[in-house]
Amino acid sequence: xxxxxxxxxxxERDYIVSNLKKEERIxxxxxxxxxxxxxxxxxxxxxxxxxxxxxxxxRIITGLKxxxxxxxxxxxxxxxxxxxxxxxxxxxxxxxxGPPDEQSIELARVVDRGIxxxxxxxxxxxxxxxxxxxxxxxxxxxxxxxxGNLIDAGGVGAxxxxxxxxxxxxxxxxxxxxxxxxxxxxxxxxxxxxxxxxMTYGKIEDIIFLDPSLPEELVCDGKISISVxxxxxxSIQKSGSATFNIDEIKMLGSKSLEIGKKLRKELNLLQxxxxxx
Amino acid sequence: MPLIIKDxxxxxxxxxxxxRLDGRDVNELRPIKMEVGVIKNADGSAYLEWGNNxxxxxxxxxxxxxxxxxxxPDKGVLRVFYRMATFSVFDRKxxxxxxxxxxISMIVADxxxxxxxxxxxxxxxxxxxIEVIDADGGTRCASTTVAxxxxxxxxxxxxxxxxxxxxxxxxxxxxxxxxxxxxxxxxADFPIAITWYNEEISLLQFDGDMDLEEMxxxxxxxxxxxxxxxxxxxxALKSKYIKLQEETIQTKENNDKKGDE
Numbered sequence: 343x344x345x346x347x348x349x350x351x352x353x354e355r356d357y358i359v360s361n362l363k364k365e366e367r368i369x370x371x372x373x374x375x376x377x378x379x380x381x382x383x384x385x386x387x388x389x390x391x392x393x394x395x396x397x398x399x400x401r402i403i404t405g406l407k408x409x410x411x412x413x414x415x416x417x418x419x420x421x422x423x424x425x426x427x428x429x430x431x432x433x434x435x436x437x438x439x440g441p442p443d444e445q446s447i448e449l450a451r452v453v454d455r456g457i458x459x460x461x462x463x464x465x466x467x468x469x470x471x472x473x474x475x476x477x478x479x480x481x482x483x484x485x486x487x488x489x490g491n492l493i494d495a496g497g498v499g500a501x502x503x504x505x506x507x508x509x510x511x512x513x514x515x516x517x518x519x520x521x522x523x524x525x526x527x528x529x530x531x532x533x534x535x536x537x538x539x540x541m542t543y544g545k546i547e548d549i550i551f552l553d554p555s556l557p558e559e560l561v562c563d564g565k566i567s568i569s570v571x572x573x574x575x576x577s578i579q580k581s582g583s584a585t586f587n588i589d590e591i592k593m594l595g596s597k598s599l600e601i602g603k604k605l606r607k608e609l610n611l612l613q614x615x616x617x618x619x
Numbered sequence: 620m621p622l623i624i625k626d627x628x629x630x631x632x633x634x635x636x637x638x639r640l641d642g643r644d645v646n647e648l649r650p651i652k653m654e655v656g657v658i659k660n661a662d663g664s665a666y667l668e669w670g671n672n673x674x675x676x677x678x679x680x681x682x683x684x685x686x687x688x689x690x691x692p693d694k695g696v697l698r699v700f701y702r703m704a705t706f707s708v709f710d711r712k713x714x715x716x717x718x719x720x721x722x723i724s725m726i727v728a729d730x731x732x733x734x735x736x737x738x739x740x741x742x743x744x745x746x747x748x749i750e751v752i753d754a755d756g757g758t759r760c761a762s763t764t765v766a767x768x769x770x771x772x773x774x775x776x777x778x779x780x781x782x783x784x785x786x787x788x789x790x791x792x793x794x795x796x797x798x799x800x801x802x803x804x805x806x807a808d809f810p811i812a813i814t815w816y817n818e819e820i821s822l823l824q825f826d827g828d829m830d831l832e833e834m835x836x837x838x839x840x841x842x843x844x845x846x847x848x849x850x851x852x853x854x855a856l857k858s859k860y861i862k863l864q865e866e867t868i869q870t871k872e873n874n875d876k877k878g879d880e
Binding site for chain 2: 385386387388389390392399403405406407408409410426428430431432433434435438439441480482484486487488489510511512521522523
């Protein structure tokens with residue numbers, strides 16, 4: 343069993359902080375280094391797309407389901423994509439059963455906003471018939487093991503899930519007022535355009551570092567998550583009691599674009615496009 | 620909410636060559652894969668793939684009972700929570716636990732409890748969390764099987780393992796290990812679990828119709844098939860320690876080499 347506690351001793355906190363001051367991490371990483379990503383796509387047979395993403399020991403399984411429903415009156419020709427997250431009690435003794443708590447809602451919201459504001463999901467392609475029928479996509483994240491930084495792992499998981507999608511393609515039958523199957527599938531090629539990556543940084547005292555592990559997350563004063571596309575920042579979330587000065591935010595902005603580019607190339611998520619036509 | 624593809628069942632559950640739709644014989648199991656120690660945070664954990672079923676189980680305990688009023692002064696409490704992921708089934712499941720999940724949680728807990736020495740752990744609780752992330756028929760049996768494995772992995776004293784599977788009747792023939800389609804379109808579903816320390820039945824449900832003779836045959840069929848499931852469970856437990864042993868030997872050899880240099 344891994345050592346998981348809600349409270350970290352002062353001596354361990356001091357050890358983490360003194361290491362960070364020397365630009366070292368307790369797991370041997372540099373300040374701007376990610377743990378290793380491992381990605382498997384389309385692992386769930388019952389889902390219309392899925393991803394099993396590990397970031398170090400953090401593991402999240404994400405699945406896609408769809409429904410056909412009526413569009414919102416103000417967006418009659420656009421489908422809907424919603425993101426949900428569950429911090430399963432299997433994942434950590436820190437997680438309890440019951441309705442979603444703040445942490446799981448924040449995870450879902452930050453990942454959702456990263457995707458929503460980046461022109462990622464092509465909601466117009468999710469329209470079957472204006473005013474009558476659109477797709478409603480559910481991207482549901484399940485945390486299997488919690489070892490820090492759920493947001494970045496969840497972001498990659500949600501993105502890979504959408505890319506691996508294979509949703510039955512619908513055609514509107516105007517006489518019967520129902521949606522019928524064309525025999526083909528909508529894939530990530532149609533649904534997904536921009537690929538947003540979200541990067542989370544922890545802050546302890548005046549030190550900032552990428553991808554906090556669980557002990558770092560438990561002792562840090564606060565975190566900031568920045569979503570980026572190829573060359574734009576699309577979403578920011580600061581959480582915890584830490585404060586960031588303006589120069590730090592500017593630095594993190596350019597750092598995120600730089601790390602985002604690297605991640606985009608290394609993970610090459612488009613390789614997970616579904617083959618089904 | 621309507622889906623574009625309907626969840627329809629075929630008319631015949633046997634192919635022309637006499638095999639079942641997925642190519643199995645009447646008494647053949649689906650492919651089963653089990654692994655223990657898959658979730659590092661837990662005291663014990665196991666993962667199972669049984670056909671298209673994919674299930675995680677973890678054990679936390681013995682630990683403090685929460686909420687406190689559930690604690691018993693003379694013995695420990697076993698609590699099981701069976702949940703399904705929203706995307707594990709054909710129609711998206713609602714995220715909140717439903718009546719079915721609560722019933723299965725109870726049945727699995729009742730099935731496992733006789734295996735444990737709860738009287739040795741007064742005032743504490745063992746919590747077993749089961750998460751079905753992909754479902755294709757027989758999840759209550761698969762969950763029982765994998766939960767027993769997770770308890771063993773946690774090093775909790777147990778009288779033996781328990782194995783479970785469903786037998787049933789499809790197109791008038793008796794078969795073992797019903798798949799999702801066979802479960803929905805078949806005539807009878809008979810989940811059975813056997814605790815191996817006394818070879819008795821500790822989970823039993825039935826839906827369908829059968830005469831007395833058929834019931835007897837079902838029970839024999841199930842017991843034979845369950846022996847295979849039990850073997851796979853034992854091997855999964857052993858393989859964790861074989862792996863550990865190999866790693867230890869490897870490290871020792873490496874250290875010896877370093878010493879020589």
